[in-house]
Amino acid sequence: MLSRNEIMDKLRDILLFADEENKEEIAKADENTDLATELGLTSVKMLYMVIAIEETFDIRFENVGFNDFKIMKDIVDYIETNLK
Amino acid sequence: MKKSQDVTKKKKTNYLFYDFVKVTAAIPGLIWLRPKNYYENEAAKKKIKGGALIIANHNGFLDPIFLQYVIWYRRHHFVCGIEFMQGKGAWFFKGVQCIPVDRSNFTMDTYRRITDAMSEGKLVTMFPEGHINSTGGKEMDSFKPGMIMMALKGGHPIIPVYMKERKHFWSRLKVVVGEPIDIVKMYGDKPTFAQINEMTKLLQEKEEQLKQIMISLS
Numbered sequence: 001m002l003s004r005n006e007i008m009d010k011l012r013d014i015l016l017f018a019d020e021e022n023k024e025e026i027a028k029a030d031e032n033t034d035l036a037t038e039l040g041l042t043s044v045k046m047l048y049m050v051i052a053i054e055e056t057f058d059i060r061f062e063n064v065g066f067n068d069f070k071i072m073k074d075i076v077d078y079i080e081t082n083l084k
Numbered sequence: 085m086k087k088s089q090d091v092t093k094k095k096k097t098n099y100l101f102y103d104f105v106k107v108t109a110a111i112p113g114l115i116w117l118r119p120k121n122y123y124e125n126e127a128a129k130k131k132i133k134g135g136a137l138i139i140a141n142h143n144g145f146l147d148p149i150f151l152q153y154v155i156w157y158r159r160h161h162f163v164c165g166i167e168f169m170q171g172k173g174a175w176f177f178k179g180v181q182c183i184p185v186d187r188s189n190f191t192m193d194t195y196r197r198i199t200d201a202m203s204e205g206k207l208v209t210m211f212p213e214g215h216i217n218s219t220g221g222k223e224m225d226s227f228k229p230g231m232i233m234m235a236l237k238g239g240h241p242i243i244p245v246y247m248k249e250r251k252h253f254w255s256r257l258k259v260v261v262g263e264p265i266d267i268v269k270m271y272g273d274k275p276t277f278a279q280i281n282e283m284t285k286l287l288q289e290k291e292e293q294l295k296q297i298m299i300s301l302s
Contacts, residue, residue: 019276020277021278044228044230046190047233048233050192060192061192064192065190065191066189066190067189
């Protein structure tokens with residue numbers, strides 16, 4: 001089972017690969033980082049990230065809208081719950 | 085093994101209502117619109133086979149109907165706002181196999197419906213401006229990059245179509261069909277955000293090129 005820190009590391013890796021222009025913000029992102037205002041994640045970037053999360057963690061996002069995820073913690077919580 | 089079992093479990097799409105509407109409207113529509121298709125080049129003339137994504141400029145609410153007359157030999161699955169699936173006319177939009185999308189709160193279920201449809205060899209049609217353009221067809225609004233994510237999964241081609249704005253009810257329907265674009269060939273299946281933006285820009289430029297072809301022919 002992955003720890004929350006390990007999940008955060010993998011999320012940072014996904015974003016660091018995708019967003020070359022925002023490396024500094026991503027590197028210092030923690031669970032309280034706002035996805036829209038601090039990381040600039042628009043709906044298409046969220047879609048990209050969720051697809052990558054599904055591939056990386058082998059989970060499926062079902063019955064949730066992207067608006068349900070405001071900060072990194074929301075994503076980590078979802079992954080943690082669905083990894084169990 | 086598990087994947088193939090999932091596919092066989094899927095309900096077969098019922099096209100009875102779709103085909104009824106299409107056949108019933110065919111003759112009156114052909115008389116009304118007298119569609120004229122132009123093509124960017126020889127590659128664009130080839131019939132579209134298998135899963136693909138059609139993108140077009142959005143001048144008015146009848147555009148989905150017009151596109152049926154452009155690529156008449158295929159059934160289209162239009163991506164439409166979820167509000168159309170919730171009002172009084174919901175039965176119609178469901179019947180003609182539209183795929184609803186909640187633009188204010190996107191879900192992976194929508195993404196999977198679109199990408200699964202293309203993987204099953206279906207034709208999905210969407211308007212990347214996201215709404216009827218604000219200039220009444222004179223200028224195109226900025227394209228939204230969501231279409232790129234849809235086409236990336238499975239590497240389906242994107243076929244751009246430009247529809248000339250119809251000035252009168254009886255104006256002839258004139259369109260230019262572009263050649264299929266393989267975005268996976270250009271950037272691979274895991275592009276960065278910057279590359280997705282580049283692709284979106286490129287597709288908008290392609291639509292502008294098709295518009296110029298239309299202007300030069302008119």
